[in-house]
Amino acid sequence: MSILVFYSEFDSFEQWSTLLAPHLPGVTLCRAEEVQNDDEVHFALVWKPPHGFFAPYRNLKLLINLGAGVDSLVGRDDLPDIPIVRLSDPHMARMMASFVLFAVLRYVRDIPAFERAQRERRWHYLHPRSPETVRVGVLGLGELGAHTALELARQGLDVRGWSRSQKNIDGITCSSGIDALDAFLAGSDILVVMLPLTPQTQGLLSAERLARLPHGCAFINVSRGAIVDQVALTQALQRGQIAEATLDVFDREPLPPEDALWGMENVLITPHLASVAIPASAAPQVAANIQRAARGEAVLHQVFPQQGY
Ligand code: NDP
Numbered sequence: 001m002s003i004l005v006f007y008s009e010f011d012s013f014e015q016w017s018t019l020l021a022p023h024l025p026g027v028t029l030c031r032a033e034e035v036q037n038d039d040e041v042h043f044a045l046v047w048k049p050p051h052g053f054f055a056p057y058r059n060l061k062l063l064i065n066l067g068a069g070v071d072s073l074v075g076r077d078d079l080p081d082i083p084i085v086r087l088s089d090p091h092m093a094r095m096m097a098s099f100v101l102f103a104v105l106r107y108v109r110d111i112p113a114f115e116r117a118q119r120e121r122r123w124h125y126l127h128p129r130s131p132e133t134v135r136v137g138v139l140g141l142g143e144l145g146a147h148t149a150l151e152l153a154r155q156g157l158d159v160r161g162w163s164r165s166q167k168n169i170d171g172i173t174c175s176s177g178i179d180a181l182d183a184f185l186a187g188s189d190i191l192v193v194m195l196p197l198t199p200q201t202q203g204l205l206s207a208e209r210l211a212r213l214p215h216g217c218a219f220i221n222v223s224r225g226a227i228v229d230q231v232a233l234t235q236a237l238q239r240g241q242i243a244e245a246t247l248d249v250f251d252r253e254p255l256p257p258e259d260a261l262w263g264m265e266n267v268l269i270t271p272h273l274a275s276v277a278i279p280a281s282a283a284p285q286v287a288a289n290i291q292r293a294a295r296g297e298a299v300l301h302q303v304f305p306q307q308g309y
Contacts (some may be wrong), residue, residue: 135189198308
């Protein structure tokens with residue numbers, strides 16, 4: 001008997017249970033409070049479980065994070081010493097890419113200027129730019145970032161990507177490492193932040209680094225708010241050094257009602273939903289990883305707490 005214990009205040013137990021059951025004969029999916037024998041719990045599927053959650057489960061073999069972002073998990077001091085994996089879902093990558101595509105193309109095609117002109121009943125002709133003249137910098141070329149960068153390149157944009165280790169992606173100009181960051185920022189007319197939040201990326205986009213961006217650039221953050229100095233970002237937007245921003249994530253969520261960003265014409269705010277896990281498309285990958293762990297094989301999409309992602 002093997003138990004997969006489930007914990008999430010946001011995800012539907014019934015939905016996950018229905019989707020996983022056909023793939024996992026011999027494994028019972030239970031909520032934590034329904035587990036009768038803790039020693040039979042071999043797998044955990046969780047989103048932000050309370051501190052100490054894992055302690056009773058001495059025979060745990062695999063911990064699955066119910067999301068792509070693992071910053072709320074990897075910093076904990078109560079993690080069992082077992083493989084940890086994240087959701088990896090092609091539909092999640094597609095949803096993220098479509099959100100970023102929308103945000104980038106909105107700037108490439110000067111839509112905010114037309115929205116403002118329309119409010120003033122003003123015919124405001126701006127000649128469209130050729131996409132290859134617009135430099136889009138994507139910070140982070142992981143599962144979501146690389147897919148997004150390729151979708152942007154398909155639009156004919158001049159796409160550059162930056163990551164920790166050097167990548168080689170057809171159609172994307174890749175650079176890597178902290179020494180390359182300032183030049184990367186200086187060459188981004190539109191910057192898209194797609195890095196995980198780790199001790200190395202927290203506050204990475206400081207006031208000094210934001211000042212490296214070309215005057216009048218656009219800024220899009222779809223990963224985590226704390227990667228950016230939000231006060232410095234707000235000031236750069238007020239001065240016009242950064243002309244426009246699309247922000248899906250913030251250092252405090254929900255963004256407090258008194259925050260200056262709410263009232264800024266050049267800022268589009270969305271409430272942390274650029275992409276979400278889609279259980280129907282993620283379930284086969286979750287089940288495959290459980291089967292691998294059960295057979296003692298290496299798991300896929302592993303997360304390394306010491307690395308932070
Ligand atoms: P991955 O973990 O697959 O990739 C992370 C990328 O960032 C890799 O290319 C990695 O480099 C790079 N990176 C990490 N640390 C550094 C560093 N110190 N310096 C330079 N590059 C670094 O992440 P995903 O692409 O799957 O997701 C990105 C983030 O998006 C998630 O961590 C999550 O926070 C966020 N997210 C937001 C959602 C939303 O709705 N707003 C939804 C889902 C996720 P390398 O390739 O060399 O390892």
